[in-house]
Amino acid sequence: MLNLGISSEQPSSLTAFSSPQTQPRTIRPIAVYALNGLAAWQGQLLALDSLRGYLVRLDPASDNTIVLNAHSTEPFVDATGLAIWGETIWFTQGNNVYFCGLDDLTPQLFTTLPYTADAVGVWESTIYVTCQKAGYIFIYERSTQRRITQFPLPGVGIANLTVRDEELWVCDRTEQTVYCLDRATGTLQFSILTPFECPTGLAFLPEATGEQALYVSYASEEAYIRDNPNADPSHELTFRDRTFVHPLYFHNDPKERYALSNGYLIEMSYVEELLPLDEVHLENLEWRIALPTETDRQKVRQVEAIGMPFTEEIQEGQKVAVFKFDSLKPHERHIFGWKALLEVRAIKYQLTPDDFNHIPELSPEFKARYLIDDDELAMDTPTIQAAAREAIGTETNILRKILKIRNFVYDRLSYGIKPHIDSPDVVLERGIGSCGEYVGLLLALARLNGIACRTVGRYKCPPYPERQRIPLEPDYNHVWIEFYVPSFGWLPMESNPDDVVERGPYPTRFFMGLPWFHAEIGKGVTFESLRSGGVPVGDLFDLSIGDLAINHIRFTILEELPPI
Known part of the structure; x- marks a missing residue:
């Protein structure tokens, strides 16, 4: 559904780190299978592995993984959501919300929902519980266990959450999105796309710089080729669990009404291999290929020719590479195209029908x-x-x-x-x-x-x-x-x-949003076209680009970009 309640009072930016040396890193815990909850505690992260029932402490600097509930994992199997306030741990399991002390990991029931309780967040005496089936965040008073109010969930999937000062931060697995809500009203401040699918938890961790880094956990399955010596052929397709924690960088621009999140420097090449299916002879051929576009989320650092030079033209406001052949004869072979260095980020525009x-x-x-x-x-x-x-x-x-x-x-x-x-x-x-x-x-x-x-x-x-x-x-x-x-x-x-x-x-x-991995090329213009003597080749011959050449597209991800 489309959220209709974005506030005009929006934070301008978050988490600017002073140098690459101080930036958070991807945390890949050892021997965990499906992280479904994340919380900050004493400069490190605590997480729940719902498959094994582990409550683990993660060292962001080394991936060191310590099981804190070594003698009581069974009560935490299938647990989701994780929050810590003081010396008390909170988590959800089935329809129930539980809490326990760090010194005594015996769960005690706080409340039971009519439907599955997906996650829990805590701020002082206020307890926040997400429920996808109901479509709400339920708010309780801790001492009386009384439900105070409820806010609609901003997305359609299973949601986890954390609380920071006057903000509720919600991640939605299906939406692949993190939402920043006003804690008092539930009004959406802004939203950002995550660089990976299936976010399952989030937590703010103080950094040495004095800033707070937002970490997000992910859990899914990935396909891979397994070498099975008992099978013939030995290579077979199978799946394995994939879970890790990654820092989420973002920059919200209230004036321009969009928010950017994790970006990558990528090299993209588009090349045509001239390989006609039939003999063809074309005079004064111009082969046009659109070039990457500058946008709010995509910056073009440089473009260079591959195989043979091109001239650059502007067509309806878009840059196009033009390769020229005086004469294209039968059995003639060429490789030509362009290579671009692009900065790409995810973008989400913050606009409402109102x-x-x-x-x-x-x-x-x-x-x-x-x-x-x-x-x-x-x-x-x-x-x-x-x-x-x-x-x-x-x-x-x-x-x-x-x-x-x-x-x-x-x-x-x-x-x-x-x-x-x-x-x-x-x-x-x-x-x-x-x-x-x-x-x-x-x-x-x-x-x-x-x-x-x-x-x-x-x-x-x-x-x-x-x-x-x-x-x-x-x-x-x-x-x-x-x-x-x-x-x-x-x-x-x-x-x-x-x-x-x-x-x-x-x-x-x-x-109103795009992930980081889209390459925007030639908006509103034909991506690739041929003209012979100034006339479209399709008007002269029953001939398509696919009849003349084979295209080769290659991406190389060079590095993750530092925060804006």
């Missing part, structure tokens, strides 16, 4: 450019026109309209890869679409409802930030959209990755 109750109309230029059927969107068919009306109903607010359109598309499509892209009317009838077909349907429905939007892409870096300085190759290209809000500007919205639950509720992590 910010856009009264907005100006689109300019005639934008209407002529972004409300038209310029890519076989079937906007004139009865099927798509009826879908456009049904998608928004009577809604008039632009943010609610585009979110309702997204949810309408998610309700009716499931993700699937196809060798070619069909028009939105065919896709809607079939009920299965690729990312490009999701985009086509989103564009058609949004434009028919007066929302200017454009296609954005083109590739995602494989999301493995721990695999640094190793060449990584994406399996597919990827596209998403940006929609335009008059008086503000362009906002991103993913095509299909948030379509993860049958019939919803759907996450909004990538609604």
Whole structure:
């Protein structure tokens, strides 16, 4: 769901570390399987391994792992959420909230919920308990065990939380998001995307610099190739537990209305290998390939040519590399493209429908450019026109309209890869679409409802930030959209990755937000095109780029960027 209560009083920034030497590091505990709760204690971190029932102390500097409940692990099996106040530990298990002393780890029941209690946070005499099934954070008074009030949870998944001064910090596993809430009212201050999936706990730990580092725990499974000597062939696909703790850096910019989180320096190359399927002879060939774009979350440090030089042109405000061939003859072979050094971060825009109750109309230029059927969107068919009306109903607010359109598309499509892209009317009838077909349907429905939007892409870096300085190759290209809000500007919205639950509720992590691993290239322009003698090659021959060349895409994650 879309949170409607963002406060205008927002912290401007968090956790600026003085130098790389003082920055927190990834903590990889030894012999733990699924961390589901995190808390700071005496300069170190305590965590719960819900699979083994371990209450462990973690040394952030060395990964040293000590089991604190060596003689009483059974009561902590399947425990989630962890909080410490004074000498008392709090945790949740099933529908129950428990507490116990650090000197006597015998759990005592605090309260029981009608549904599963997912996590607990404590501040002085106030106890905060999250419950996904109910959709609330319940607040209790410690001495009387009386429920005082409740706040709606900001996301749709299982949530953990911690308390810092006047703030409630909540992490949502499905949303891959950390939310900062006002502790007194539950109002959302801002939200940030985490660099990894499945965040399961969070805690602030004081640093030597006097700042506080925000650590987030993660727990999931990963696929790997196992060498099984008893099988033939010996290599087999299997899964293993993956859990660790990583610092979450972020910078909230209230003026620009967005928050950035963990960034990475990556090297991306896009190269074409000229390898025609048939003999072809082209004169005065210009081969255009879009270049990475400067955005709020992506900075281009440098771009250089691969294989052969190019000239740079500006096309509709976007940079494009132009490779020129006087004559392209049969059996001629080339390798050419570009390599870019990019700073990429996750971004989440902090806007609500109330910010856009009264907005100006689109300019005639934008209407002529972004409300038209310029890519076989079937906007004139009865099927798509009826879908456009049904998608928004009577809604008039632009943010609610585009979110309702997204949810309408998610309700009716499931993700699937196809060798070619069909028009939105065919896709809607079939009920299965690729990312490009999701985009086509989103564009058609949004434009028919007066929302200017454009296609954005083109590739995602494989999301493995721990695999640094190793060449990584994406399996597919990827596209998403940006929609335009008059008086503000362009906002991103993913095509299909948030379509993860049958019939919803759907996450909004990538609604007005993008993770760090998206490479933004050529917004609103054709990614790659050919012209011979100034005429599009497709007008001269029955020929596509895929008939002429094989593309090679490579990412290398060089390092994690320091905090802003």
